[in-house]
Amino acid sequence: MSIKERKERDRQEMQKNILEVASKMFLEEGYDKTSIRNIAEKIEYSSGTIYQYFKDKDDIFLTIHRQAFDKLFAEFIQLNDIEDCVEKLYRLGYIYIKFALDNPQLYDLMFIMHAPMNALKDDLWDCGHSSFDFLYDLVNECIEKKRIKMHDTQATTMLIWGFVHGLVSLHIRNRYKMIDPERVEPTIFQALDEMMEAIKSPLTPEGGTKIQI
Amino acid sequence: MSIKERKERDRQEMQKNILEVASKMFLEEGYDKTSIRNIAEKIEYSSGTIYQYFKDKDDIFLTIHRQAFDKLFAEFIQLNDIEDCVEKLYRLGYIYIKFALDNPQLYDLMFIMHAPMNALKDDLWDCGHSSFDFLYDLVNECIEKKRIKMHDTQATTMLIWGFVHGLVSLHIRNRYKMIDPERVEPTIFQALDEMMEAIKSPLTPEGGTKIQI
DNA sequence: TGGATAATTAAACAGTGTTCAATATTTTTG
DNA sequence: CAAAAATATTGAACACTGTTTAATTATCCA
Incomplete structure (x- = not known):
């Protein structure tokens, strides 16, 4: 069962990471000027990955x-x-x-x-x-x-x-x-x-x- | 001198036209969702022309x-x-x-x-x-x-x-x-x-x- | 190790503001 | 009236945007 737990942990970790980066960017640059690509770049993943963790x-x-x-x-x-x-x-x-x-x-x-x-x-x-x-x-x-x-x-x-x-x-x-x-x-x-x-x-x-x- | 005057009138006419269309679109759809291309389309000119009348x-x-x-x-x-x-x-x-x-x-x-x-x-x-x-x-x-x-x-x-x-x-x-x-x-x-x-x-x-x- | 499952990617689509060389139109001059 | 100069307009190009998806890669379980 620990693999599944670790996966869940990893998932939440990733989600938290995206939120932190996105939050900072929203607040610094505003909603419109923050792009999914920029968020993805900052967390060092491709833009498509974001959509695995958030609907849009x-x-x-x-x-x-x-x-x-x-x-x-x-x-x-x-x-x-x-x-x-x-x-x-x-x-x-x-x-x-x-x-x-x-x-x-x-x-x-x-x-x-x-x-x-x-x-x-x-x-x-x-x-x-x-x-x-x-x-x-x-x-x-x-x-x-x-x-x-x-x-x-x-x-x-x-x-x-x-x-x-x-x-x-x-x-x-x-x-x-x-x-x-x-x-x-x-x-x-x-x-x-x-x-x-x-x-x-x-x-x-x-x-x-x-x-x- | 009347040619120059007419040109100035035409210019203002065009400017007014752009403003009316843009205004309606800004108010209906918001600033971000209003595109220069859409404005240009509505006044039946190409998008580049807008930049003749407004800086940006x-x-x-x-x-x-x-x-x-x-x-x-x-x-x-x-x-x-x-x-x-x-x-x-x-x-x-x-x-x-x-x-x-x-x-x-x-x-x-x-x-x-x-x-x-x-x-x-x-x-x-x-x-x-x-x-x-x-x-x-x-x-x-x-x-x-x-x-x-x-x-x-x-x-x-x-x-x-x-x-x-x-x-x-x-x-x-x-x-x-x-x-x-x-x-x-x-x-x-x-x-x-x-x-x-x-x-x-x-x-x-x-x-x-x-x-x- | 092989097959299934899940995660990640890159490319594609349709859109954006803006610029600029090329084209069309209009005005001025000879 | 025709040629030249000036002006107006265009459409393609550039570098972006959010989102989808087929293909690829990595991970897990038997």
Whole structure:
């Protein structure tokens, strides 16, 4: 039986290898400019071999896509020991933005890139859902406890996600050309602060929980 | 001199023709899936001819890009007869979102697409600047009159732009898979309402200017 | 060692952006 | 009007792309 096990190991090894190389190339050069031939060349196999391990180019993309979501969600879960929901919301925004700024190409691949919509359709549901639910539940808690001024959970979830996504994606796609490059990232975090200040309820039931940065 | 004039007319005619066809194809199929050969075929010329009128594929893209910004800015200017700055801000957000939802592919091309970053760099400055200034000045007015709760104009401009951009771009790039498709667009507008309610100052100097939708 | 099985390859197909020598058209000049 | 100069257009060529497939090579089991 050990031959079969070794074969399976070899197979996974190869798959991991392809993913690592492809990932690096996707993030460095973008989806379109990364060719199967280039990936094959880098792993020192012919291009046809790739198709033994992945259905097509999209399949490679989707695998990386899924892994990236796991990585982000793992950061979210760490927030669970914060009990104050508004601070948790702030920290969530902070982590989201930080993740995007630290991994711009990965973020691009997750939320902006527009590569394989054919297959992405089901995949995104699985991937984004746990993160979306995490935000949704948190927003719901904030609204129920009247800690933020909003009323509708769905709209507010969208509002907050849209807000942080907008901030970082305009940056990633280089649309802040009218702002001093040095000031862009600080201003993004400043915008998050202003936002949080604006949306939280003025009435603080348990004696004013000020958000610490 | 009329021969030269006619030649110039013909040239512009041809250029317009190419732009119209290319624009339609970019918006329908995307930048990458639109080929010079296809454009040439549609205007019934050979592919080489295109290069007589445009430097390269990016040059065509950038021309359309510029025109799209003019179109959006034209819609902004119409807001100038609204005197209440907070309502003007709301209307600006509304128009921005409406523009994006009505022209998703055009919006994509303007703010999301990631085609010719080499040449886009200077172009974007010209294009986006007038619209950005429009928003910046408006936000500044709202802050100075203490009609919204924010303090820093730059951060707030970014906040608002990021907010509306995030809302629509997640939609355009199909990342709202976890929300009932029928409800997405209404919820986007609902999010805008919640946002405006949240950021405007509670103190209304001249007797409560309620925003009319 | 031989036969089966699986992995790998190279060539082929139809497509891409772009360039350029050759051809066709139009304008200017004699 | 005809020849020459200028301009416009073409189509083939180049170096790429993703993907398929027949042929080859390597590995495993009896």
